[in-house]
Amino acid sequence: MSDTYIIEVSSQAAGIVVRDPEGFRFFAASHRFNPMDGQIFRNAREAERAAFQFAQGAQQTVTAA
Template sequence: MSDTFIIEVGSQPAGIIVRCPDGYRFFAASHRFDRLEGQLFRNPREAERAARRLASGMPLAA
């Protein structure tokens, strides 16, 4: 399994996530996704869902 993933919302890059011992850490690619900067996610899908929620204006907390 890869250690780094690019997260996109539509055709816009949201950021990358990098595997670390505690999960996957998010690094924002644009100011639009700064609220996710440094957050840990259990897996790439969880990070992508958070980026999509943020982009659509939905609250990040589920």
Template sequence: MSDSYIIEVHDEAAGIVVRDRGGFRFFSSDSDFAALDGSLFRDPRAAELAARHHLEGDHRRSSRS
């Protein structure tokens, strides 16, 4: 298993995760994902799912405004 992975959402880079004690630490590469910056996930897939949910939640809020 690698020590770092690029996390993409809709074919765009959201950030990277780097192996850390207890899991993988997320570092955002886009301000849309800054709220997840520094979060620890059990694996890269969990980070990807969190990024997807975060973005979809932001889109739902902005479409209601």
């Protein structure tokens, strides 16, 4: 099992997750995902889902304005 994964949302890099003793720590690759920076996830798939949901929420906020 790998220790580092790239997380992409809509073919754009959201960040990377790196295994640490607590789980997988997220490091944002763009300012858009800075609010997620430093969060810990159980696994890379959980981080990917969270990034996707975060992006969907941000998109809904933009279209609602």
